[in-house]
Amino acid sequence: MTEGFYLYGIFPPPGPKTIETQGLDKQPIFSHTVEGFTFLYSEAQQSRYLASRRNLITHTKVLEEAMENGSRTLLPLQFGLIVPDWETVVQDLLQHQAESLHFFLEKLEGKREVSLKIYWETNAELNALLEENPALKARRDNLEGKQLSMDEVIQIGQALEQEMEGRKQDIISRFEEVLIPFAFEIKENDVLTETMIYNTAFLINWDAESDFGEQLEAIDAEFSPRLKIRYNNFTPPYNFVELRE
Structure with a gap:
């Protein structure tokens, strides 16, 4: 039945x-x-x-x-x-x-949804940041082995967080600089893990996917081997349909 x-x-x-x-x-x-x-x-x-x-x-x-x-x-x-x-x-x-x-x-x-997730290794990025920023590294190293006040912990934590956020945005901006011109619309979704830094769907012309994919590979190569990407080039367009009651 x-x-x-x-x-x-x-x-x-x-x-x-x-x-x-x-x-x-x-x-x-x-x-x-x-x-x-x-x-x-x-x-x-x-x-x-x-x-x-x-x-x-x-x-x-x-x-x-x-x-x-x-x-x-x-x-x-x-x-x-x-x-x-x-x-x-x-x-x-x-x-x-x-x-x-x-x-x-x-x-x-005439359009299709494609989606991109970008991941990085947080510890590797932090170590690279410190190597590229000797002053910040020296500041952190000078605090090792010392009993820190809460203000000192907050200050160094905020400084590292700010620099890591800038590093992340530099990566995202590079991807978006090349990929957004393909899109009629984009939908930014929540990042789901500590290592995920970007989770976005793009609504693009159906026949533009091969060019979009080629450009994505080229940008990924620029950052290799720092990043891992997950690209879905064929999915129902859930992100671009929202029926309201």
Whole structure:
């Protein structure tokens, strides 16, 4: 017995062709057009899906295959959206959000999301900073082995933090100097670890990705071997769609 329809994303009609990737619970993927919007869906076998790694990957793979097959303009829906019938879609979504949906479909036409994460080795960068700044290194070294007051601890800590922040911004500025001109829009996301210094998505022309990737490799080479980068050149554009209640 089905629990309704599990929705993956919204496309302009006619939407994606056949999707070979199986959906959640290994269900086949279908498309259905209602009031000028094509929804990619499978029959839900559960009333609620756990946001497990496997389920999240399946959700994303369905959308990625649709894009790979030529349905480039996509409004990805957040994981876990189940509706009992298409009348509910009309009443709860389209009656209130049709204008916004049209806006985002137009905004994303011919564009793709790519994302960049930059990491550095904090201790290595700190040591390099001290070697490049003898005065600051001498100041820190002179305090070693001494019992410091709280003010002294704060002062040297603030000085090191300020210099490290400047070092970080120099790296970020170099990447953005070259990459931002490709972007119609960017979305800066939170850094997730101590070693991550940059986490940003770019909305670029679909056909500009190869040039974007080449420029990224060139900048990375400038900083080698100081940095590690994680570049995703193909992902549903979650960062550039925000539906409001």
